[in-house]
Amino acid sequence: MNVLLINGSPKGDASNSMRLASAFLDGMRDAMPDIGLRTMAVSTADISPCKGCFACWSKTPGECCMHDDMTGVLKSEKWADVTIWSFPLYYFGVPGPLKTLIDRQLPTMLPFMVERSDGVGNGAHPSRFDRSNKRNVLISTCGFYTSKGNYDAVTGMFDHICGRSNYETVFCGQGELFRVRELRGKTDPYLIVVRQAGREFAAAGAIGAETRGRLSEPILPKETYEAMADASWGIDKDVAAGKAEQSGQGGKARASAPQALAFTRQMALLYNPKSYSGTLRVIEMDYTDIGEVYQISLTEQEATVVEGRAATATTVIKTPFELWQRIARGEIEGSQALGQGLYTVEGDFSLMLHWDSVFGTGDGSSDSATVRKSSRPAARPPLMLASLLPLTVFWACVPIDATLGSMVVLGVCALEPLLLHRHELTVYDDISMAMASLLALAMLAGVGNLWAQPASYLLFGAMWAASCATSVPFTAYYVKALYGGDKALGNPLFMSCNRILTLAWAAVFALNAVVAQVLASTPAHAYSGLVVSGLSLLMGLFTKWFQGFYPAWVAAGRPSPLKG
Template identity: 50%
Template sequence: MRILVINGSPKGERSNTYRLTQAFIAGITEQLGKDAVEVLTVETSKADIRPCLGCFTCWRSEEGSCCLHDDMASVIESRVWADVTIWSFPLYYFSVPGPLKNLIDRQLPMALPFMEERTDGMGNGSHPSRYDMAGKRTVVISTCGFFTSEGNYDGVHSLFDHLCGRGNYEEILCGQGELFRVPELHERTDAYLQRVQHAGSEFAQGGISHETAEGLKELLFPRQTFEAMADASWGISRETGEAEDEAISFTRQMAALYNPASFDGTQRVLEMNYTDRGVSCCIVLGADGATVVTDGSVSPTTSIHTPYTVWQEIAQGKVSGVDALAQHRYSVTGDFDLMMHWDEFFGGGDDDLPGQTATKGSTAAKPPVMLAMLIPWVAFWTAMSISPTMGPMITIIACAVTTLAFSRHERTVYDTLSLAVILGLVAASLAGAPLATLLLVSFIAFGLMWLVSALWFTPLSAYYVKGSYGGDKALRNVIYIQTNRIICLVWGITYLVSAVAAFVAPAATPVISELLPLPAAIFTVVFQRWYPAHVARG
């Protein structure tokens, strides 16, 4: 496939739109293979293409030669050469940028001068093509600065409908175009670019599907969030028109990402104390949105003390916020709960990344539940103690029912391990092993599972509570993992002590096994709140 890209952005390769175009071509290449795709690019910012003089010299010459001797002749050659022309440009005043309009005008030699009927309803009158352009395909890719492309492209549609025939081209039109150059927002823009790449691969197979096209119309961010971010990005106060500290503009953009749906009735005030700039401002997180207060009139509930440079690195994804915290590159005082649920507060007001509506409500597994791991153990201990004869059968049924009941939940290695150990113990029981030995082995195995997970692997509890801390992301959070490691260590020791007690003083087993978990449970509740905040205070 021979592709001609006409990049009509004055920014050349730094163009927002060109990022989409590159993703689209990556999709075509992915589908057809590198050797089957040839790409030629014309940059209107670099090419020497002068405005049409309107002299009609080209129409008077047999070969359609223009009197201007610049790069346009080679552009026309490339147009004829290409199977696909991709028009890649920003929206300028509801139309195409000037230099691109020059290029379009200078295509006059591609037409013959004679008058022809227009039969496709796109106006009256046309000119026959000088070249055989049958079967050639056109793609229009454009970004614009408003929150949506909807309603802003009628001028462009009219132009390309006339040039190519009504709707006789594929298009990707994207609002919020300036966000593609913001590293802090790459998660969302990358997701969009992935969709564009997918569109490219569909295009190579025949055409962009309706589903993909609809996905590409989704907004990168909700309107309110985007507009607040855009307004804050200029570094000029909307109220006074005066320039403000870069760190304050940055904080305003951060505040724009606040998701009011996360408001739980508690008014939180987040102070950003930029220690290297001597600037501090507060973000008041309320039911209707976030407000940035710079005059010190509010008291913070959570304060982040950070060099501006460090917070920028975090926002740009160069370093993880948790790693930086663990390395004491910044500190947090006050209520730490906000930090533990950061993604819920500052997730941009919409959990879905663009273009993912189609996969919503799909078969994605629910987070793991601890009951799936616990029930086989509890069933074994209870059933075997009540009836050593019926116990194995009851345990097997309990294991089967548990597996079925939680089949929609993600299974952890500890769910599987628990099931394997319990079924092994049941098998041993059926083979005649004494009950006391089996119970002792089961207590030791249970305790060891917690202990070993705490010392060498991802701690067991981390899997089961990750749903409340941002899902799999939590497993990369060193403070979260460290907290769970210590909790699992305490529970591992508790269960092993219970096992030893059961061996040494069997009569006291019920009391010990009931009482020992109590301090462990209290420790868990207190420690999981205290420890992360303690680390954060530095």
């Protein structure tokens, strides 16, 4: 299949519509990897307006008297099986340069009058070449919240050119969102659907009804999008309409809001009321480099922005405005910047842990490649239980009955990979199962009665401690999924917190070894498992507290004892 992609946007490669066209092409390649592709950008092409001389009909039939880039365009159209027209909606039509290209299609038509059979207009001109196997796709974005009712002029023109409904369309409202990197968490899922549309078109010649329905869904709710669009201009509606009250300073109305205010308002418009915690939360944005302070109040219904410190803030974010913009654009991870001390957070830190759910932006890391279907389901994140279970069973069962307990341990180690086959297993899981199995075999052989129990704690603790010398400490493997997956491993705050906890747990296991050794020769030997379990429970409570305390401590600008 040969495809001609015509980029009709004056913005060229920066076109929002081209992002959709590229996703559509990716989908076509998913279905047909050997697609032949030619692209042409109208913005850089040398195409003069049609003179209306009709020389291409009489003096030089089928050939324009002007020799410019249009000659190559017409040849590519004959070569292509599919022509994709990518363009933004300009004043309810196609951009001027693209209309010039369309006007120059006249050499492809014969001058004779014929009647149409599709009910479009009155009269037509037949094509000079067979178009029966030619297909066309229109891909376009517009600035309104929906495409519905805004493409009448475009579809009317292409009904005449291609025949009524004899072409596919992907018309997308809210097109300006695609240029905002801060909103990739919202726009990338839409591009995934566009890619699916391309796959269906290549495979079946049409976009399926379900996919078309998903394409028609707005990316953001109407009220949210229109409020964001209005705020993006940094101009007060009343001022623009000449209705604003005169200020007391020289009688001049305030002409525009600061860029930071417009940015903060847009951020607030993404607030997800479903995340309401039951109490009023006030986020104070202190942009330290420009001396601007704004507060965002999060209520059950909405988020509102006020200038200055109008209320007592529950969370204070002190950051350079330029840095916060970079974070929003995805140029730097917010958690990474926080760990590096580039900004600070005071007050309720729990809000930062759930920022994406509160403001509903997602992480912006979606890739349209993820729509490719895999032959096997992706593994679920690893479970710390997989590493703890074999030795926990050893510690609990062996002191009560060495033989039966050891057999239970071997059974658990044999069944664990089967029971957790849907989860990713780490090297620590394998080491833990190997240690528990070897210790159980030693007990069954009658050679581990005195040393196996304390040795198990020492070996397990040594594994935890040794992991701190690697790039990823033990606990980080198991909790990273709760903090964005592998990207959390690049967060110094996350890594230092996990190194501290991993070392602390290693120390507890060493203490457990001492306790087990002391109790080994006493009547309380059978209860050593319960004693060390109590110590582990206390450490578990400490871990839960530390996970909340430590990030808030460092986020407030206080020193960290370790660096990730």
